[in-house]
Amino acid sequence: MTHETVTRPRSPRHLPRRVRIAAALATVVAVAATVAGCGTAQTDPAPPDPAPAARAEPAALTGANVNAWLDGLLPAALARTGVAGASVAVVRDGEILTARGYGHADTGDGGTDAVPVDPDRHLFRVGSVSKLVTATAVLQLVQSGRLDLDTDIAEYLDFTVPRRYRQAITLRHLLTHTAGFEERIAGLIGTDGTDVDLRAALTNDPPEQIYEPGRVPAYSNYGNALAGYLVERASGTRFEEYVGSNVLARAGMSSSSFEQPLPTHLSDRMSNGYERVGAPAAPFEIVGTPPAGALSAPATDMARFMLAQLGERVGEAPLLDPATRELMQRPALDAASLGTLADGPRMTLGYFEENRNGHRILGHGGDTLYFHSHLQLYPDDRTGIYLSLNSTGAGALDSHELRQAVLNGFADRYFPAEGTQPAGDTQPTGDTRPAGGVQPAGGVDAATAAEHAALAAGTYESSRAVRSNFLTVIGLVGRTTVSVTDGDRLLFEPAPLSDSAAVYEEVSPWVWREVGGQRTVAMRVADGRVEAISFDSAFALLPVPSERDSALVLTVLVTSTVVLLLVVLSWPVRAVVRRRLGRAPRDRAGRTARILTRVAVAGTLLALAGWAVSVVSIMELRDVSGASLRVVQLMQLIGLLGVLPAAVRLVDDLRRRAGWHRVTGSVAVLLALAGAGWFAVEFMLLAPSISY
Numbered sequence: 001m002t003h004e005t006v007t008r009p010r011s012p013r014h015l016p017r018r019v020r021i022a023a024a025l026a027t028v029v030a031v032a033a034t035v036a037g038c039g040t041a042q043t044d045p046a047p048p049d050p051a052p053a054a055r056a057e058p059a060a061l062t063g064a065n066v067n068a069w070l071d072g073l074l075p076a077a078l079a080r081t082g083v084a085g086a087s088v089a090v091v092r093d094g095e096i097l098t099a100r101g102y103g104h105a106d107t108g109d110g111g112t113d114a115v116p117v118d119p120d121r122h123l124f125r126v127g128s129v130s131k132l133v134t135a136t137a138v139l140q141l142v143q144s145g146r147l148d149l150d151t152d153i154a155e156y157l158d159f160t161v162p163r164r165y166r167q168a169i170t171l172r173h174l175l176t177h178t179a180g181f182e183e184r185i186a187g188l189i190g191t192d193g194t195d196v197d198l199r200a201a202l203t204n205d206p207p208e209q210i211y212e213p214g215r216v217p218a219y220s221n222y223g224n225a226l227a228g229y230l231v232e233r234a235s236g237t238r239f240e241e242y243v244g245s246n247v248l249a250r251a252g253m254s255s256s257s258f259e260q261p262l263p264t265h266l267s268d269r270m271s272n273g274y275e276r277v278g279a280p281a282a283p284f285e286i287v288g289t290p291p292a293g294a295l296s297a298p299a300t301d302m303a304r305f306m307l308a309q310l311g312e313r314v315g316e317a318p319l320l321d322p323a324t325r326e327l328m329q330r331p332a333l334d335a336a337s338l339g340t341l342a343d344g345p346r347m348t349l350g351y352f353e354e355n356r357n358g359h360r361i362l363g364h365g366g367d368t369l370y371f372h373s374h375l376q377l378y379p380d381d382r383t384g385i386y387l388s389l390n391s392t393g394a395g396a397l398d399s400h401e402l403r404q405a406v407l408n409g410f411a412d413r414y415f416p417a418e419g420t421q422p423a424g425d426t427q428p429t430g431d432t433r434p435a436g437g438v439q440p441a442g443g444v445d446a447a448t449a450a451e452h453a454a455l456a457a458g459t460y461e462s463s464r465a466v467r468s469n470f471l472t473v474i475g476l477v478g479r480t481t482v483s484v485t486d487g488d489r490l491l492f493e494p495a496p497l498s499d500s501a502a503v504y505e506e507v508s509p510w511v512w513r514e515v516g517g518q519r520t521v522a523m524r525v526a527d528g529r530v531e532a533i534s535f536d537s538a539f540a541l542l543p544v545p546s547e548r549d550s551a552l553v554l555t556v557l558v559t560s561t562v563v564l565l566l567v568v569l570s571w572p573v574r575a576v577v578r579r580r581l582g583r584a585p586r587d588r589a590g591r592t593a594r595i596l597t598r599v600a601v602a603g604t605l606l607a608l609a610g611w612a613v614s615v616v617s618i619m620e621l622r623d624v625s626g627a628s629l630r631v632v633q634l635m636q637l638i639g640l641l642g643v644l645p646a647a648v649r650l651v652d653d654l655r656r657r658a659g660w661h662r663v664t665g666s667v668a669v670l671l672a673l674a675g676a677g678w679f680a681v682e683f684m685l686l687a688p689s690i691s692y
Contacts, residue, residue, distance in 0.1 A: 061383070061414045063098045066090050069413060070406075074102045077402050082276040082394030085117040087124055088406070089303035091384045094312045096303045105271035105390065110281055117390075119299035122271045123255065123262070124388040125285060126302065126373045127366025130258070130295035131224050132309070135175050135328065135350030136319055137231045137243050143324045146234040147171060149349075156230050159202070164209045173213045174220075174227040176332045176347035177538035180211035181220045183466050186692050187288035188221065189369060189621050194286040196260050198229055198239060201288050205691035208468040214337035217347065218463040219538040221292040228291020239291055248301075251308040252315030256297035260286045270296060273370030274391040285368050293366060299386060302375065306384030309377055329362055329379055340510040341534040344522025351377070352537040356408065356518060357417035365403070369621065372399040376407060378415065385410050397499070449488035449506040455530055456482050456490055456523060459549065460541035463532065470611065470629070471618070471692050472684045479550055480541055482533075489515070496521060496535030547682065560675035561608060563668050564601050571598070590652040593645040597669060600642015604676045607635035611685065618692055629690045636685050640677035646670040 059065055074086055085103035089096060101117030108114035141147040147156070152168035154161070161169065165180065173179040184207040207222050228239045235242045240258040248256050257266055261284055272281035287294040297305075308319045309329075320328065331346040331353070338346070345353045351362035354376060363376035373388035387406050393399050444452070460480045466472055485491040485503060490512055495502030496519065504512035510523045521535045533541040544550075610632035614624045650666040652658075680686055 058416055059413045061092055061097070066098050066414075067100065069409075070098075070100055070102075073406065073409065074100075077405065078103045081398035081402055082278070083389050083391040083399060083402060084274045084277050085122075085271060085390045086402075087117050087119045087122065087271075087299040087388050087390075089119060089299040089306070089386045090410075091303050091306045091310070093382050094307065094310075096300065096307070099300045099303055101299070103390075106281070107272070107274065107277060109278065117271065120255075121269055121298060123266060123269050123296040123298050124271050124373065124390055125273065125293075125368045125371035126295045126297055126375075126388060127293045127368050127371060128221075128224075129302075129364050129366040129373050129375050129386075130291065130293045131366075132350050132364050132375065133243055133247050133258075133295055133305070134224055134228045134231070134291040136247050136309075137239075138171060138175065138227050139320055139324050139328050139349060140246060141231060141234045142171070143321060147230060149175075153226065153230060156233050157226075158233070159199075161226070162206050162209055165212045167213045169209075169213050171227060171230065172332055172349070174223045175349045177217055177219045177223060178211075178214050178333065178337070178347075179220060179223045179226075180209045180213050180216065180218065181222050182207045182210045182218075182468060183220070183464055183471075184222050184692070185471070185618055185621070186623065190286040190288060191283045192261060192286065194288070196286060196288065196290060196294075198225065198232070198290060202226060202229055205689075207691070208689075210465075210467045211463070214333060215339075216463050216532055216542070217338075217341070217534055217536075217538045217540050218465075220464075221289055224292045225289035228289075231291070240294075247319060250316045250319055251301075252304045253297060253301035256295060256301045258290050258294045258296075260284075260290065260294055262296055266296070269298075271390045273368070275370065276391055276394045279391075282370050285370070287368070293368065299388065302386040302388075303384075306375065306377060306386060310379065310382055310384060312382075329377075338534075339524040339531075341522050341524050341532060341540070343508065343511045344520055344534045345537045347537040354537075356411045357415055359411065359415045361411070363407075367399075372403060374403050374407060381415065383414075444506045444509060446488055448509075450484075452506055452510065452523070453484045453488050453490055455525060455528070456533070457484050458482055458530065459544040460533065461544050463540040463542050466692070468684065469687045469689045469692060470683070470685045471615070473611070473615065474619075475544075475548075476550055476553060476683075479544060492521075495519075496539075496541070553679065553682075556675040557679050560672040560679070561605070563672035564605055564676070567601055567665075567669055567672075568605065590649055590656075593649040593652060596645035597642055597649050597673075600639050600646065600673055601669065603635040603637075603642065604639030604673060607632050607639055607680075607685075608676070610635060624692075626690055633686055633690070636680050639673060640680060640686070643670065643673050643677055646673050 059069075070088060074088070078084070078086060083103065084107050085101070085105050087101050089099040091097055099119040101119040101122065103117055104114050105117045105122040106112060106115040138147060142149055149172045150170050152170060153174070163169070169179045186205065187201055202222070202225060211218060231242055232239045243258055255266065255269070257263060261267060262270055270284065273285065274281060304314045307314045309325070311318075311322065311325060319325070328349045329351060330348055331342075332349045333342065333346060335342040347353070348362060350364070352364055354361040354363040359378055360380050361376050361378055363374060365374040367373070370392060371388060371390055372392065373386070375384070375386045377384045385407065387403055389399050389402065391399070393402070458481070460482060461475045462478070465475050480496070481493045483491045483493070488506070490504045491501060492504060493501040495514070502517065503515045504521060505515055507513045510525070511520060512523075513520045519535070521533050523533045524531045530543055535541060614629060614632060617624050646666070646669050650663070650670050653663050653666050
């Protein structure tokens with residue numbers, strides 16, 4: 001359950017499954033050379049948007065107009081992308097302006113009749129949009145005084161959360177994704193029959209804390225699930241039951257539920273999920289940490305939720321009083337915590353800032369394996385839009401791009417920027433996503449901009465990462481390089497939230513805006529070094545240490561693997577040649593070292609293959625047993641220890657003057673084992689923790 005399905009390579013939010021598999025495999029196996037340029041390819045930056053047309057009035061935001069626009073966009077888009085079905089709702093001025101269904105909730109591929117999507121009947125999984133419900137529940141309890149945003153959560157918990165730093169972890173940190181937790185994948189999504197136990201999911205192999213609380217935006221399902229558990233603790237009611245009675249019912253969302261599996265009266269209304277049109281229907285997904293993404297809801301219920309969040313009276317009672325609702329919708333951290341990152345896009349207590357065209361937009365996206373959703377509110381315009389898809393699509397990024405076409409198209413058509421032509425029946429190109437934080441005022445002189453740009457140059461990886469175990473290797477994929485262009489501008493390759501390059505210019509101290517676009521990034525510098533570059537409310541780029549440079553790492557890994565493979569292939573060849581030429585077997589001197597070296601070579605190759613298979617399985621959200629990971633670690637350890645007999649073998653060959661070809665071979669094997677061993681140590685393949 002992530003904020004949204006774009007990335008890495010595009011952003012660290014959520015990798016589409018096929019992209020994740022390919023990336024993981026390419027990283028770990030010897031053919032990782034094909035990934036060596038990922039995030040560093042010298043591609044031309046995307047051209048800026050064309051010059052705006054003359055000022056025109058926004059399109060009329062009426063039900064008829066929105067329906068005509070959606071009808072002209074979505075059916076063709078679904079057919080083009082291979083997405084089976086979509087459900088959309090738009091609210092405006094206290095009412096549901098429209099709710100539309102497109103495509104099919106059941107494609108009929110299983111021998112049944114095809115069933116068109118009904119936005120009032122069919123439930124879709126909303127993924128991480130669920131986090132908005134969780135945040136609302138937390139703020140209800142803050143409003144009543146049973147929880148406090150700035151009290152250490154240890155005061156409320158009945159177990160201990162791993163900590164590296166002494167600073168308190170608070171609900172404010174959990175709701176803004178700044179508690180400092182690394183990523184955790186195990187148990188994220190299962191299928192029917194998977195047991196759901198929120199406390200167990202939080203206490204069994206919790207993620208390490210890798211950042212100081214409040215300092216680094218790093219999206220965390222674990223952190224949000226902790227917030228949901230605090231709802232249980234403070235209310236004395238199971239999370240699913242509390243939000244059912246106090247959020248869903250109060251907002252009039254009578255057809256929505258966090259329960260897994262769904263209650264009987266809702267289960268037959270659940271849309272199927274598909275990888276793409278033509279693929280078999282997937283089983284109902286079980287989210288292991290329900291607060292982070294377990295909600296199932298029809299579009300009309302999500303419309304009611306948007307109205308309630310906009311302060312309109314729907315359902316049984318208001319969700320929050322006006323002061324608490326305003327608290328939820330304003331940035332929750334300032335420069336005292338974030339430093340200059342606070343001048344870029346920031347989290348509210350649950351929402352991402354996704355401002356566009358000068359309009360304040362609060363949003364949240366969400367993805368399961370098969371459902372892809374996004375909700376946006378325009379609080380100052382009393383408007384909201386929600387879209388959910390029940391398929392990933394034929395291409396790995398199709399669902400993301402389709403969502404952005406709808407969301408950005410809606411903003412540009414009905415809420416255009418001053419001085420621009422509203423979008424008509426075609427979709428805008430250029431910017432791929434709603435902009436982040438409000439653009440600060442004030443410029444930067446050329447000399448200062450050049451100085452700041454020079455500091456920024458380097459290679460970066462996502463703050464949403466694993467740092468304590470073998471999944472550290474995933475950080476090799478999807479890196480971003482930043483270089484100086486035109487003397488004082490920054491060239492991002494690829495650009496944040498994109499798969500192409502883009503140029504940014506500094507528009508106020510430590511804040512850059514995309515040339516020809518609306519996206520912004522903010523940078524924090526300490527002691528003359530970049531600490532972080534924030535590019536989305538809950539995501540940042542962090543500098544990659546020089547010893548983990550992609551080119552260096554992959555050169556060492558690929559070269560070592562190729563050498564060891566050639567050595568293994570040479571064994572039967574050398575045996576055949578020796579037999580055919582009638583050569584005597586090699587003497588017994590150094591025989592033990594040779595045998596142990598061969599064992600180490602085999603162990604290293606088996607370990608690399610084992611890591612490849614394990615990482616691919618994990619990125620497919622399939623469990624990998626601890627026993628199998630320990631076996632792979634044992635093979636890796638044998639390979640690392642094999643450096644010693646390989647060194648003994650080399651010394652023996654030199655002492656005995658065994659000939660240049662044998663000495664060269666011994667040197668190559670020693671260096672290859674040492675290179676693979678360095679990689680294993682540097683990327684935590686031998687770390688005691690195998691939690692993921």
